[in-house]
Amino acid sequence: MKFSIKHEIKGRLRVHIYQKGAMTLRQADLLQYYLGTLCGVESAKVYERTADAVVVYKGDRQDILESICRFTYEDEGLKELVPSASGRALNREYKEKLIQRVMIRAATKVFFPGWLRAAYTAVSAVRYVYRGLCCLLQGRLEVEVLDATAISVSIIRRDFDTAGSVMFLLGIGGLLEEWTHKKSVGDLARSMSLNIEKVWQKTGDAEVLVPVSSIREGDFITVHLGNVIPLDGIVTEGEAMVNQASMTGESIPVKKEKGSYVYAGTAVEEGEITLQVKSAQGSTRFERIVQMIEDSEKLKSAVEGKASGLADALVPWSLGGTALTWLITRNATRAISILMVDFSCALKLAMPLAVLSAMREAGSRHITVKGGKFLEAVAQADTIVFDKTGTLTKAEPVVADIVPFNDMSRDELLKTAACLEEHFPHSMANAVVKEAARRGLIHEEMHSKVDYIVAHGIATYVNGTRVIIGSHHFVFEDEGCEIPEARREEFEALPPSYSHLYMAMGGKLAAVILIEDPLREEAGQVIRSLKELGIRKVVMMTGDSERTARAIAQRVGVDQYFSEVLPEDKAGFVEREKAAGRKVIMVGDGINDSPALSAADAGIAISEGAAIAREIADITISEEDLYQLVTLKAISNRLMSRINWNYRFVISFNLGLILMGVAGLISPATSALLHNTSTVAVSLKSMTDLLDEKEE
Incomplete structure (x- = not known):
């Protein structure tokens, strides 16, 4: 690829791409993704209109320049990795719409004579009046009625500037809401899209x-x-x-x-x-997810519903206040001042924007939230339940040793275990499969149909012999397998510091696979941080033995733990906590966590866990860092704080405008301008990030 360096400072390059024809949106996406994957590149931004790319880097400058030279749009592997729906087209569309509205407003103010500006305003008002009349005909007294009344009265009084300003700011606010909503939905849909390799x-x-x-x-x-x-x-x-x-x-x-x-x-x-x-x-998945999110009530939190309900409930009071002011003062100007301030714009606009912006911010930190109400649930939560394996412990446990209890070699036993375990994605199963791969053991399909018994283990037949692998309870109690008498002493001496995976053949113990499941270094600090953010009860539940569970619980500092639990036990505990009036978060990564994830007020799955857990969960976090739970809780808490601040500001500021208008201190036009400006301001503030960069 041909390019030139347009500008350069230490650690930052701006290059111009030379190509035939203008750079398309798809080409910009491909180039931006490619630049972002280069070693040493911290961030990259491609501007398709000018065919420029800005690269911020810490790596070797010459390596980056050579990598750009090697780039081609025809890389098929790159095309498969880069999603076709990137959001770039959406951003361009709404930027152009905003610019167009501002330009039209400026042109009508500067170039239209008074009579033409008045006619243009009257024609533009038709759709607002129509919406208001539709509401009235349906027996609803909602915000649209207030907007229509304010605009109509201004036009009747020949105050076309006020009417135009109201409609302009309503239009800008509507565009910002629509843009942010669609962008948030798109970002969310992309993060929810399948990641199956x-x-x-x-x-x-x-x-x-x-x-x-x-x-x-x-x-x-x-x-x-x-x-x-x-x-x-x-x-x-x-x-x-x-x-x-x-x-x-x-x-x-x-x-x-x-x-x-x-x-x-x-x-x-x-x-x-x-x-x-x-x-x-990829042919229809993204579009279906977008439709699902837009149609789903999951996107609506209680605070959004409260804001919308309050906005509509205040409409009769605003209309009543207008009529009462006119009856008392006989001053139409003071009465109209109330219509110019309707509370509803900011309440209906700022609250959804705050929620969607919080979801976007969470997504930028690799936290996928499937609905606004789940952020609200996390903010209100006082109890969190952790599954142990893959959550408090690392997502990739490793095989420490294989202890044979028959005449087969360690490698033969491991190969058989891996052949069974590869069919069922769980962290302990993955450990067995990876250890076999590390040793170069090729395990051909030599078994019959594999049966998976949730939270217990796996059973099948190999060469006519029943082979089972799973927990102590499953192998020895459910299946009644025996320990070779001559090896009992060795069995009793198995090291307690490891998790044990038992494999039996023909009703007799064949091997014990010792699994080392390292505790996440950050687990203890994460739990302490969550308590500082409002969590009062931390519970750990695991299918492991009492010995293993107790050791982990003591190290991380949970308030309560349960060992050797079944999936229904986890879900039952969550239900009991909810019945006791607590808001519960469940964190898990396996198939056996799915019932509890579904039962919790907010179910959180680890992104590299079982696929069904990710699908059922309300929120997904990356496996790389458990601190994302702290980030999620902090975002949720600050979202609720922001929403409460929005309520106080909108009501107090607009009430002040109404009182000043009734007192004759400000004109209706000034009242409308201040009201709509404050609405846009509070909405823009609601779209900003909740956490500082240092808090990421």
Whole structure:
């Protein structure tokens, strides 16, 4: 790629790209993504109108320049990584709309003679009057009626400047709200879009793990229990209960069998299915998510509903105050001053903007929030429940050792365990699979159908022998497996500092896999920080033994812990806490956490956990840093503080304007100008970040 350096200071480059024709929005997205991935680049911004790119870096300058030279828009791998719906087109559209409105307003003020300006204002007022009349005809006395009345009275009094100013500021406010809403929805939809890298492709009787980008329409893929369906398709084999809440809003899983149509983004809760792909990756997923978010009441928090309700409830009082002022003073100017200040604009505009802006800010910190009401729930929460594995402990436990209890070698036992565990994404299962890969063990599919028993383990048959792997309770109590008598002493001497994964063959213990699940270094400080932010009760729940649970609980400082719990135990505890009047957050990452995540006021999943947990959860955080919980709580708390401040400011400021107008201290035009200016100001403030950069 040809380019020139337009401007340069230490650590910052501005380059101009030379190419045939203007830079398209898609090309700008590709270049910006590419620059952002370069080693040493801190941030990159591409301006498609001027074909310029600004790069802020700390790495080697020459390496960055050489990388830009190697860039090409035809890189197919890059095209697959960069989403087609980036938001750049939306931003351009609304910037142009805002500029257009301001230019039209300026042109009418400067170039139109008085009579033409009056005619233009009267014509523009028609749609506001129409909306107000529609409200009245439907028996509703809402904000539209107040807006129509204020504009109509101003025009009747021949105060066209006031009417024009009111409509201009209402239009600007509406555009800002629409822009922020669509941008927030788009950002949220992009973060919710599927992030599935590999799928099980079925070819004949075999299943092969392949990149999802290689799947084409007509191919067959198998989706196992607990996984998200990556592509649209028709079921050709198997039966499954599919959770479609993320797509259709249905709370109860739907049975899917041969001939049923399944949608990308829904999750298999029970069973497994093979489907024939009908829609390749990315064709409709983003658009459906956008529609789902816009249609979903999840986007509305209670404070948004309260603001809208209060705004409408104040309309009769404003109209009544106008009539009463005129009856007492017989001064139309003072009476109209009340109509110019309706409370509703700021209340209905600033509150949703504050919530959507908070969701956007959370998204910029790799925290996906699926609805405004969940931020409100986090702010009000006083109890947080943690699953241990993958949350308080690191998301990638490792295999410390394999202790054989039969004649097979350690590698043979590990290979068998990995062959079973690779079908079910959980942190301990991933540890087994990764250890086998690290040792170079190739584990071919040598088993029959694998059955997964939630929170217990896995069972199958290998060469006619029943093989099970899972917890102590599952292997020894449910399945009644035996410990070789000659090895009992060795079994009793297993180190207690590790988690134990038991594997039995033919009813006898074959191996114990020792799993080291390192505690997150930040876990203790995160819990202390959450308590400082208003959490009063911290609970840890795990399927591990009492010994392991107690050790972890003491190290991180939780208030209460439960060991050897089942999924229904977690969900039951959450329900009991809610019944006791507490607001509960649940944090988990596995299939067995899904019931509790669904039951909590706000369910938070770890992004690298089980796919079904991410789909069911209300909020998703990155696995990299548990401090994101603290960030989320801080954003939620400050959002509620901002909303409360907005209430106080809007009511007190506008009440002051009404009193000054009634007293004759300011004119209706001044009252309208101050009111609408304050509305835009408080709305713009509501769109700013809640946290400082140093608090990230």
